[in-house]
Amino acid sequence: MEKIVFGKTGIRVSTFMMGTWEFARDAIWGDNAEELSIRAIHAALDAGINFFDSAEGYGEGNAEKVLGRALAGRRGDAVIATKALAANLTKAGLAASCEKSLQRLGSDYIDIYQIHWPSRTIPLEETMEALHDLLRQGKIRAIGVCNFGVQDLERLYKLGGAECDQLPYSLLNRAVEDAILPACRSKGMMIMAYSPLAMGLLSGKYHRAEDVPAGRTNTRYYHHSRTAYTRHTEDGMEELLFKTIADIRQICDETKISMNALALAWLRAQKAVDFVLCGVRNEKQLAGNLAAYNQTVSADILVRLTALSEGVKKALGGNPDLWQNGENARIH
Numbered sequence: 092m093e094k095i096v097f098g099k100t101g102i103r104v105s106t107f108m109m110g111t112w113e114f115a116r117d118a119i120w121g122d123n124a125e126e127l128s129i130r131a132i133h134a135a136l137d138a139g140i141n142f143f144d145s146a147e148g149y150g151e152g153n154a155e156k157v158l159g160r161a162l163a164g165r166r167g168d169a170v171i172a173t174k175a176l177a178a179n180l181t182k183a184g185l186a187a188s189c190e191k192s193l194q195r196l197g198s199d200y201i202d203i204y205q206i207h208w209p210s211r212t213i214p215l216e217e218t219m220e221a222l223h224d225l226l227r228q229g230k231i232r233a234i235g236v237c238n239f240g241v242q243d244l245e246r247l248y249k250l251g252g253a254e255c256d257q258l259p260y261s262l263l264n265r266a267v268e269d270a271i272l273p274a275c276r277s278k279g280m281m282i283m284a285y286s287p288l289a290m291g292l293l294s295g296k297y298h299r300a301e302d303v304p305a306g307r308t309n310t311r312y313y314h315h316s317r318t319a320y321t322r323h324t325e326d327g328m329e330e331l332l333f334k335t336i337a338d339i340r341q342i343c344d345e346t347k348i349s350m351n352a353l354a355l356a357w358l359r360a361q362k363a364v365d366f367v368l369c370g371v372r373n374e375k376q377l378a379g380n381l382a383a384y385n386q387t388v389s390a391d392i393l394v395r396l397t398a399l400s401e402g403v404k405k406a407l408g409g410n411p412d413l414w415q416n417g418e419n420a421r422i423h
Contacts, residue, residue: 092139095365097170098254098281100233102202104142104170107384108283109135109377110370111145111154125157127373132161134374136168138381144257144283144368145196146174146207147188152195159197166198172257172283174207174237181213185221189230205235205257208421209243219250237285240411240422241274248278259411260284260364262354262396263292263312263335265404266411271422272363285368286413287358288351292336295343295350300329310413323416328406338399346392352383357396359384 094103114128132143143162145155155173162169173196179188192201204225206218225231237257239247247253256275258267264286275282288294290307297303300313309320314327336350343350358367367384371377407413412420 094139094141097203098233098279100254102170102232104366105140106366107140107381108142108144108172108366108368109140110285110368111143111158112149113370113372114149114154114157125160128157129161131371131374131377132158133165134377135371136165138377140381141168142170142172142366144172144285146176147179147192147195148174148176148207152191155192155195159195163197170202171196171198172203172205172235173201174205177206177208177210177213180206180210180218180221182217182221182224185218186225189225193230200229201231203233203235203254204231205237205255206239208238209236209423215243215246216250219247223251235283237283238412238422239271241270242423244271244274244278244280252278253280255281255283255365257283257285257368259286259413260358260361261287261289261293262339262357262400263289263332263403264407264411264413265400266407266409268404269409271411276363281365282363283366283368284358284361284364287367287369288354292332293339293350293354295340297333297336299333311407311410311416312413322414322419325416328403331402331406335399335403339396342392342395342399346388348386348388348392349379349383351380352386353388353392353396355380355383356386356388357393360388360393 092105094105097104143158145158173192175185175188222234234253235255236253239256260267305318308317311323311325312327312332313329315321315324358364369380410420412422415421
């Protein structure tokens with residue numbers, strides 16, 4: 092597994108980053124036996140993957156607990172990135188959140204501690220002061236952010252900056268391309284691309300909106316009436332979305348390459364991306380995603396994929412927040 096140095100830390104990490112949200116046993120991903128989750132983490136370590144992403148908000152900390160149990164006796168083999176909720180970004184709140192994450196992870200340090208979403212009520216100055224306190228105390232090794240847009244990045248860099256920005260990016264969500272990725276690169280930040288398979292849409296399993304589990308139809312791809320979880324008010328783009336997926340499936344048939352392999356190859360080819368963050372539920376999914384991640388895809392196919400996805404990119408507009416629209420969007 093390819094490894095690179097993470098920012099200015101000197102820490103070597105795999106470019107394939109394993110997500111743990113699927114282990115949370117929440118309304119989005121449903122149940123997943125802990126034994127299967129732990130076996131998947133062990134299989135990842137054995138395959139050379141040493142970079143794991145989690146968050147206190149994933150199943151109210153359950154994903155961190157599972158990761159901590161899986162890494163018992165192997166903590167030194169892993170690099171952990173975890174995240175604090177926007178509501179906990181006060182100085183006292185962040186200190187408490189960090190302690191709770193450390194306890195759940197069974198560790199006395201966190202490698203990369205990230206702001207999960209920017210707060211619009213808690214001053215970023217207070218949050219950054221708290222993060223630098225945790226750095227000095229040795230409880231965290233590096234500061235990262237997630238879902239920071241251009242305006243937030245400008246504020247961040249007046250306060251010392253961060254090593255990375257974790258952003259939603261896939262063949263079906265390209266809104267970060269035009270402004271946010273260049274802003275990150277201009278500031279020397281590494282990019283972790285999350286949701287590379289668009290919450291399963293690029294796995295090849297779904298042919299229509301009705302095939303998608305209800306817990307995952309609350310994004311702006313779908314009409315706002317589909318679930319009670321929905322926070323946006325848009326009509327969605329269901330016909331366009333599944334026409335695009337069908338067109339990608341035709342390329343799969345032509346090339347004999349799986350859809351997830353095409354999607355991951357396309358993302359890896361984007362020069363701004365340093366890490367592809369893939370969530371898995373079990374060893375079988377891990378093996379499939381690893382095989383897909385290592386698949387070679389020709390340049391002309393990558394160009395065709397870009398062209399096919401232009402319609403969805405235009406329909407989503409410049410808002411990378413798939414869950415909220417308009418003035419309520421959280422990425423600025």
